[in-house]
Amino acid sequence: MRNTDDFLIFYHLIEQGSFSKAAEHIGLTKSVVSKRMTRLEEELGVQLLYRTTRKLTLTEAGEVFFSHAREVYLSVQNAEDAMSGLGERLSGTIRITVPTISGELILPKAIAEFSEKYPEITIQMDLDNRFVDIVEEGYDLAIRTGMLPDSSFIARRLVEAQWVICGAPSYFARHKAPKSYQELDKHNCLAYSYQETGATEWLFKGKSGPFTVRVNGNFSTNNASSLRSAALLGQGLVYVPRILVADDLARGELVEVLRDQVAKRLGIYAIYPYTRHQPAKIRLFIEHLYQCYQQHKEKF
Structure with missing residues (x-):
């Protein structure tokens, strides 16, 4: 059975990106790390690394060996956590x-x-x-x-986020609040461009399922904070996650409209790669x- 140190040294070498940094991190000399890697390649009968003066690049065999080296490293870390007591030495x-x-x-x-x-x-x-x-x-x-984009990842749903349409009292002082989505063509609808349905496509409930309505406005941004600020200044209506404006709604600085008609509700997930x-x-x-x-x- 191969010495676990081979896996750990190789893991730290790739993570640190150089023999000198890996040697310092592990507590060995640079020459020892280099010799261990040369011996490892000779024993395995394959080249694991392409070495240049500037960087280390994994070969195909190196990619495979590194994936196993990472598993060995994580197993060792988990064992140390278990022995020392979770929460005491976590770093x-x-x-x-x-x-x-x-x-x-x-x-x-x-x-x-x-x-x-x-x-x-x-x-x-x-x-x-x-x-x-x-x-x-x-x-x-x-x-x-x-939605989870790739089945090779694991997703932990943190919460479900409801979207809302809202505007400032100062905006509604100049424009009558809409009673249905058909009235949105009379309003300045500010666009949040970071959403999968598009900046000017707002999602609503329908008898046969959700549908989108194209809106128009004089401001579009991919920054949610800027969009919120524009709404607070009375520039127009926004269609955003409730969490972004929850405090503003509670204080009355923004007013929600079309509450029962808005259809957008999305999960927020912590996504991470699968590992044993x-x-x-x-x-x-x-x-x-x-x-x-x-x-x-x-x-x-």
Whole structure:
């Protein structure tokens, strides 16, 4: 049976990206790490790495070996967590990618509470509205809205989000509030371009199922905060997730319309790649997110 150290050294070599960084991280000399990798390739009878002065690149065989090395590393980490007591020595980094709207609402509070409980775990959160390949770009999980895009990922539904149409009292002082979707052609409908149905396609309930209505307006943005600000300033109507404007609605700074006619309702998920040995810190973080979202579900 192959020495577990071979897997661990190879894992850290690829994660660190160079022999010198890996050697420093592991606590060995650069020459020892290099010799161990050369011996490993000789014993396996395959080339695992393409070495240049600037970077290391995995061969096809290297990709396969690295996937197993990562499983070995995670198994060791899980064993250490179990032996030391979960929550006592949990450390390391959790990388997450989230849409801007999620990163500006519930998540900051959730992360602050998690960091207070597990101060040795570092959370790295990247806000990005593009579709991020979490495996290719090295993320531990993503927060996404809507359907699970790939069956190779696992999704934990955090909460169900209802969308609303609303505007400021100052806007309704100039424009009569609509009673049905047919009246939206008389209104300035501000568009949120980060949604799968399109910036100017608003979803409504119908007798035979949901349908879309094309609206028009003089402002469109992919930034939810900017859209909310425009609505608060009385520029027009917006069609947004309730959580974005829940406090504004409660204070009367925005007024909801067409409540019983709006059809859009989407799940918010924590999505992560399948692995047989998921680190305890990831499991704990996802469970913490679920509890945090559930505590605020009335705002969704």
